[in-house]
Amino acid sequence: MYKICVFAGTSDGRELIDFLQQYKFDITVCVATEYGKHLLNDDIKVRDGKMDIECMREFFVDQKFDTILDCTHPYAQIVTENIYMTCKNLGIEYLRINREDSQLDDCVQVNTVEDAVEYLKSTTGNILSTIGSKELHKFADCGYIDRMHVRVLPFEESLELCKKANIPSSNIIAMQGPFTYELNYALVKALDIKVILTKDSGTVGGFLEKLQVAKDANIKLVVINKPQQKTGYTLQQIKQIIENKAKVFVVALGVGALDFLTPRAKTILQNADVIIGAKRAIAEVSSIVEDKQLIAEIDTDKIVEHINATDATNKTIAVIFTGDVGFYSGAAKLRERIPNVVSICGISSPIYLAAKLNMPWEDIKLVSMHQRKNNIIANIKRYHKVFALLGGQNTVTSLCELLLSYKIEVKICVGENLSYDNEKITIGTPATLKNQQFSSLS
Template sequence: MVLIFGGTTEGRLAATVLEEAGKTFYYSTRGDEQEVTLHHGIRLCGSMNAGQIEDFCRSKDIRLLIDAAHPFATLLHTTIHHVSQCMQIPVIRYERIYPDYDAQTLFANDYDDAARLISTSNYHRILALTGVQTIGKLRPLWQGKCECYFRILRRPSSQAIAQKEGFPEDYLCYYDLDHEEDAGQVSGLLDKLHPDLVLTKESGISGGFEQKSAATASRGIPLLVIRRPPLPDDFITVNGPHGLRRETESLLPGFFDLRTGITTGTCATAGACAALRALLCGGYNRPDVPVLLPNGESVRIAIKSIRPANTEGQGYTATVTKDGGDDADVTHGHDICTTVVPYPLSDNDELFLIEGGKGVGRVSLPGLGLAVGQAAINNGPRQMIIHNLHEILRRHSTTHNAVGYRISISVPDGEKLAAQTFNPRIGVVGGISIIGTSGIVRPFSTDAFIVSIRKALEVAKATGSERVVINSGARSERFLRNRYPDLPLQAFVHHGNFIGDTLKMAAELKLERITLGLMLGKAVKLAEGHLNTHSKQVVMNKTFLTQVAQEAGCSSLATEVIEQTTLARELWSNLPACDIQPFCNRILHYCHRHCDPLLPNGQLTILLIDKQGNITEDINTYSLQ
């Protein structure tokens, strides 16, 4: 069982991640004002001391604590750490993402330090964006020489705290918790009050820090930032949903039924980061490396090995083993090697030159968004690599006016693995593709499969094929190729179980002539209206099939056969011969009923294929009642 301490944006995101498991967890907040949607989570409201948290953890068999509270909730962080130490329960800290700071930004270590700095300066009118809980902590300022304004949330509990502290109502500025409006509200306050200094906390991106910083900088108003307090060293820190899920999977095996993984693009990026760090520092001996994902969060990726790239010591090669989680990915467990070598940089050269080495395929057909002849390294991984390497150079304050970096990605088993993928069909030859949009592989990733279908459809369109034939896999395609012997290989696209999504994408791409080839097992599911025919989504419905047989005028024996049938494909051999054609006609017309609207401006042909490869035509003369 898991206990989240929330009340923040990060708390809400943590709950969203845990909801994916479909299992009970607890979500604790001090008050009841935060709105959070929970289906499997149980809401707890009210403060708990260390003893109460320990008692709760024992009674509910809590095995993992997630601290997603505000960065400045120091007492709660300390309490959680105490409970963790006493009960030997690990803690994941869901930290905020913090932006880079302007060189002009001022910092204070804590509230006392901030009060001291302001009191010894020439600042007189102060706008504090630090929240109602800090009014008491900054009492020396507003009871001293400074004219202080505090911006607080417009809610009764906040007003009550301000009144209890004795802070004058006329110096309170109210706001609503809406970050889109927050930037405008801050700007309006600055223009109204004209403060000499703005005081805020190191609240991270989700706390609106960037908007506050931009608003003050544009008006030339100094910004004093109170640094966030340090966290216990043994907290496991993540700063995004992917990292939280991966750490939860590791610390609490079985909470999620399926593990997430990392893409080949993330593997290559991690290798590039480790290799560049080694190049800049004369070696890299850590077991993992931080990688920035496209959503801005940082995850740590294990490094299998790192070695000099050549005998001259120019560059390094880092190897990362692909972890696909529980996704059915042929690259799982295989090595992705990335080499970074410096080279002299001329005026027209790119700072980072990304190339494909052994085992990385090359594009041989148009339609993939990459030039023909180019290494099959998709734009997402390219941008991810470049962004991460830029960050490393920036943090090392490295000048690179005359030095560029050649990044070569190789996959030792890539050519062999490619034969088990869609690559040969879509025109990627000689190896696998380096792919990944989010950087993370979702278990049995629907999204990844649908992306691959779209790519295949785009290639089919780019080849100018007069017809695109969509089918579930190699077996049905073999029969359909005999039906359309003149069509190029790229005209045959596997839809897997995602018939509806494939037809919608075909319509978006304005493909005019589509043939859908179906085995009976998928056809009976589609006929009932299930556009995703995966066995985990839907099973054969005998009641529906009995209705189809009756509507088709089949014999009474057909109904008995359906009742005794376990797998739909058995109907080919079990139905009376006189019933097969009318039954199939009715199935096909139901399929048209659900599929034709998805391709409104195209011509859809649906073919039913039996296990011997015999094809039943779609007959459009049979009208549905």
């Protein structure tokens, strides 16, 4: 099983972990503190405690990770460098998640904590520090410690660091975030704050709330700039990269014609090594792909056999289905059998037909009578609009005869060969449509 190690400890790190858990990767999360461990779900494999570069090397070698995801705080330079160098030396894939830079036009910017210490000597009034506790010792002899109020995590280690920095106990705010605009504003007013000291922690780190408070309260916001970041990716880009490691994609072709294939689905098919699906679907996509192994198969057991027989470490497999993977699709059975499947949605026939009829579809009852039993009469009596997928013995003619036997007068819209050049949409009543000929899949 593909093994991923996540260095977390931030809110975006926890979001990434939640995303990873939908796939059956072997995931290990590394956090520096017991507090970081406490924020994670109990079913996650966690290694807590700080690691130097030698400890990281031993851990990575022992666990045989395939990929390391560095989602540590943007100011944790030493940790990031150690993770990067360890991965580089061991030949392990390293992916860094970076936060987007904030707009700092209305802020006082300094490059380091030491620069902040010096700048704040030129200010007057109370200061609210939101930079945490680890570097507070640099303020110990600043000369204005009595007007510094510090917001830190409510843990013994944080309080001890405050003590070593000579922060008066009355100036310590021990709180756990996230912190809203309202709470920040209330603190500023209650403590008569004139300067907020912060880091550029981005949107997920609550920076925008502090920026807005500073503007509304007409006070200074001093920002310690982020250090130079390792080349990395946004959280959304990382999610896309991880999806591509899943190796097996369930791809919806949509309503029919390739004009309605989503760009994402097309990209996956063109990048896949093996494409499996119904004979007609395979023939359809063969015009947009080259040098692929194309397998015509619809039986789930045999599809699973093909997947298991494929070298999944080096090849990407796309299993294709018409319509959408969530609407009476064979994709459901496959997802139960194969781990790490990524589903790519498509434009389903109900959505397409509703659009052609200029009809909203949020109030349509969706049912399938294609090789399924369904009490269509009960649904028609209960719902104003019903979409029925027909097939097999359940034809338009049999449906019309059933409606006539119950003396139900409704308008019927029949869609055939939707999205193709020979598309046909017929509108009538049970009486006018019962003797007409329609495609078996309508």
